[in-house]
Amino acid sequence: METPLRLEVIVASVRPGRFAPVVADWFLRTARADDRxxxxxxDLLQTPLPVDLADTPxxxxxxxxxxxxxxxxxxxxEYNHGYPAALKTALDTAKHEWRAKPIAFVGYGGLSGGLRAIEQLRQVVAEVHMVSIRESVSFHQAKRAFDADGETRDGAAVDAAQRLLRQLAWWATHLRTARSADPYPG
Structure with a gap:
């Protein structure tokens, strides 16, 4: 079997009392079942990145x-129709490390389910030469979408997560091969 694809899951919210761990834990259980x-x-809450983008250890x-x-x-x-400031800092802190790699999104929030944040992020990641996966997962009224054990009965989200992982694996495999054979010219 080929070397598994290294997938980094970035948890963007850093707010006190954040709901992010519930959504992240659910997604991580789903993704860890995929041996690719x-x-x-x-977790950006535990990742000290300076907002002035200074170089630190x-x-x-x-x-x-x-x-x-x-x-x-x-x-x-999604906060105020956008994504968290900590995520913008995380994206801007690196440059070449993002290039020619796929990225997918799991959004959550109120009525929009994080979709407005995801659409803004698609514009940003294109500027750092990433490939945005078309499929995304969205939890509308997120706190109502999960039970006390952190599970969801949202069939659309469960199906979307599987499609997202399939598309992500395809892009990650092909882009890893391409980067190895011919480094990205960005």
């Missing part, structure tokens, strides 16, 4: 993790 991936978690370690990854999934809330 070796999965790590970058923590930034160097963060960039190394990004560099070693084949693919990314962002778990993002």
């Amino acid at each position: 991936f070796d999965i790590g978690v970058i 923590e930034v160097a370690a963060y960039r190394e993790r990004l560099s070693a990854a084949d693919a990314f999934v962002v778990i993002t809330s």
Whole structure:
């Protein structure tokens, strides 16, 4: 079997009392059932990235993790029709490490289910030369979508997660091969 794809799951919310761990844990259980991936978690609450984008030892370690990854999934809330500021800092802290790699999104929130944040993120990741996976997962009224054990009966989200993982694996496999054979010219 080929080396598993290194997938880094980025948990974007850093707010006190955040709902992100519930959504992230659900997605991680789903993704870990797929043996195509070796999965790590970058929780921005525990990842000290300076907002002035200064180089620090923590930034160097963060960039190394990004560099070693084949693919990314962002778990993002939606605040005021946008994505969290900590995520913008996380994206801007690196440059070459993102290039020619796929990224997918799991959004959650109120009525929009994080979709407005995801659409904004698609524009940003294109500027750092990433491939945005078409399929996304969205939880509308997220706190109502999960039971006390962190499980969901949202069939559309469960199906979307499976499609997202299939598409992500395809892109990650082909882009890893392409980067190895011919480094990205960005």
